[in-house]
Amino acid sequence: MKAFSVFRYPELSSPLRGTLTTKSVLCFHPRTQLCLPRKLFFCQAKFDGSFSTRVVPPTLLAAEKEEAKAVLALFLKKQGLSKAVAARTINKSDLFIQHLVSRLHSVHKSRYLVGRELTTLEIRDALIPYLESLLEEHGSVLVDVVENFPKPPVKEKPAVPPPPPNPTTDSKKLKAMSQVSGIGPAGNFRPHILYLIELGMDIEQIKGITHRFPAFAYYSLEGKIKPVVEFLLELGVPKSDIPIILTKRPQLCGISLSENLKPTMKFLENLGVDKTQWAKVIYRFPALLTYSRQKVKATVDFLDELGLSKESIGKILTRCPNIVSYSVEDKLRPTAEYFQSLGVDVAILLFRCPQNFGLSIEANLKPVTEFFLERGYSVKEVGTMISRYGALYTFSLMDNLIPKWEFFLTMDYAKSELVKFPQFFGYNLEERIKPRYARMKASGVRLLLNQILSLSGNDFDNALEKKMKKMLVDRNISNSSDDLQSDMEK
Numbered sequence: 001m002k003a004f005s006v007f008r009y010p011e012l013s014s015p016l017r018g019t020l021t022t023k024s025v026l027c028f029h030p031r032t033q034l035c036l037p038r039k040l041f042f043c044q045a046k047f048d049g050s051f052s053t054r055v056v057p058p059t060l061l062a063a064e065k066e067e068a069k070a071v072l073a074l075f076l077k078k079q080g081l082s083k084a085v086a087a088r089t090i091n092k093s094d095l096f097i098q099h100l101v102s103r104l105h106s107v108h109k110s111r112y113l114v115g116r117e118l119t120t121l122e123i124r125d126a127l128i129p130y131l132e133s134l135l136e137e138h139g140s141v142l143v144d145v146v147e148n149f150p151k152p153p154v155k156e157k158p159a160v161p162p163p164p165p166n167p168t169t170d171s172k173k174l175k176a177m178s179q180v181s182g183i184g185p186a187g188n189f190r191p192h193i194l195y196l197i198e199l200g201m202d203i204e205q206i207k208g209i210t211h212r213f214p215a216f217a218y219y220s221l222e223g224k225i226k227p228v229v230e231f232l233l234e235l236g237v238p239k240s241d242i243p244i245i246l247t248k249r250p251q252l253c254g255i256s257l258s259e260n261l262k263p264t265m266k267f268l269e270n271l272g273v274d275k276t277q278w279a280k281v282i283y284r285f286p287a288l289l290t291y292s293r294q295k296v297k298a299t300v301d302f303l304d305e306l307g308l309s310k311e312s313i314g315k316i317l318t319r320c321p322n323i324v325s326y327s328v329e330d331k332l333r334p335t336a337e338y339f340q341s342l343g344v345d346v347a348i349l350l351f352r353c354p355q356n357f358g359l360s361i362e363a364n365l366k367p368v369t370e371f372f373l374e375r376g377y378s379v380k381e382v383g384t385m386i387s388r389y390g391a392l393y394t395f396s397l398m399d400n401l402i403p404k405w406e407f408f409l410t411m412d413y414a415k416s417e418l419v420k421f422p423q424f425f426g427y428n429l430e431e432r433i434k435p436r437y438a439r440m441k442a443s444g445v446r447l448l449l450n451q452i453l454s455l456s457g458n459d460f461d462n463a464l465e466k467k468m469k470k471m472l473v474d475r476n477i478s479n480s481s482d483d484l485q486s487d488m489e490k
Contacts, residue, residue, distance in 0.1 A: 067120060068104070071131075072090060076089060104126055195221055196246075199229065280318075296324050343384075344386055371397060389426065404433065440452060440464065443464050445464065
């Protein structure tokens with residue numbers, strides 16, 4: 001049996017998704033409910049047994065589908081799926097994505113009735129708990145539920161034997177692990193294992209490296225491991241950092257010093273890397289020395305395209321060498337375009353805080369932007385805030401921005417003060433913001449927001465004392481004026 005509903009969608013606008021105008025949409029749409037054995041799945045996510053289809057402008061609907069895909073992809077990756085597997089699952093799950101969008105329409109029905117668009121945060125808050133409930137119910141077959149929606153999952157599946165192990169791969173790993181664990185003729189570990197232990201590595205660390213990269217077990221002590229370690233020590237790398245570097249990138253020990261490592265370092269120095277900072281650069285991102293020149297050059301060319309000078313590019317590579325690991329077309333360029341849409345000078349932002357370009361647009365950047373837009377700031381003001389304080393987008397919403405915002409609302413400052421001083425979010429709430437604000441309130445004076453937080457301890461004390469003295473002088477002058485006026489009247 002089919003029924004029909006009518007929905008008129010008023011005018012919408014969004015600073016981030018462009019402007020969408022639909023004066024009036026009149027449409028008839030059938031209600032449909034799928035009934036399945038033991039479990040009900042609805043194409044529209046209204047789980048009280050009823051169903052409602054609302055007509056949403058196509059542009060907004062498409063945007064919501066992309067948001068739902070992003071949330072689902074993030075959720076699947078958190079469950080241990082690789083990026084490629086998560087993407088394949090989403091490509092097979094159009095009906096489930098539509099189901100998620102319909103759930104949004106049901107959960108936030110009142111928002112649609114007044115024609116307001118959902119924010120990224122609202123979409124995540126609506127979908128994540130639902131996905132978690134599905135995971136709790138279906139466990140390891142969740143991917144089947146998603147891909148085969150609305151068909152019910154088969155609860156009792158015949159046991160499927162795991163794929164046969166690859167004899168060659170397994171054999172190599174077993175042999176490599178035996179090289180690590182084996183005892184030499186003298187009754188000790190092999191020389192290269194003893195050397196690594198002397199550097200501060202424990203046997204479990206070495207086993208972990210070997211499991212990930214079996215070739216490491218076969219590197220000779222004198223021919224590969226020791227020369228690289230000694231070279232790193234000569235560069236100023238502390239001995240205590242060597243185990244961390246080798247754990248991050250054991251392949252370094254397999255690279256020729258004369259033919260690869262040193263020429264690569266010279267190439268990077270010519271691009272602007274500070275040669276006096278190699279110890280820090282390698283510790284931060286040892287994989288930099290294993291990338292091809294073409295890969296490094298692609299990143300440098302993109303930075304040059306943004307208008308960064310050679311000197312600035314060198315400083316970025318020195319401070320944040322892992323930027324080379326990001327794909328130009330899949331990561332750097334889309335992120336640059338996103339910040340440009342906020343009116344940000346991308347070259348300046350990238351120089352000040354290149355870490356922003358390693359963040360996910362959907363999972364990290366958009367939620368922060370939406371957070372400030374929801375609190376009454378304009379896109380231009382958000383752009384100004386990130387321009388003035390590049391680290392703003394690197395903070396956690398739940399652990400940082402929200403708690404500090406809630407306390408800010410009690411501080412009796414105009415919201416515009418955060419546009420002037422977004423660095424507020426970079427100070428510790430319990431150890432800096434609250435104590436200093438309490439001291440200012442107790443003194444009975446008022447300082448600028450940046451004075452409360454950015455001044456050193458002594459300068460803050462002096463600023464309070466100076467304000468208090470001025471307040472006393474002003475009060476005495478006011479009292480004297482009142483007394484004079486009173487005498488004149490007499």
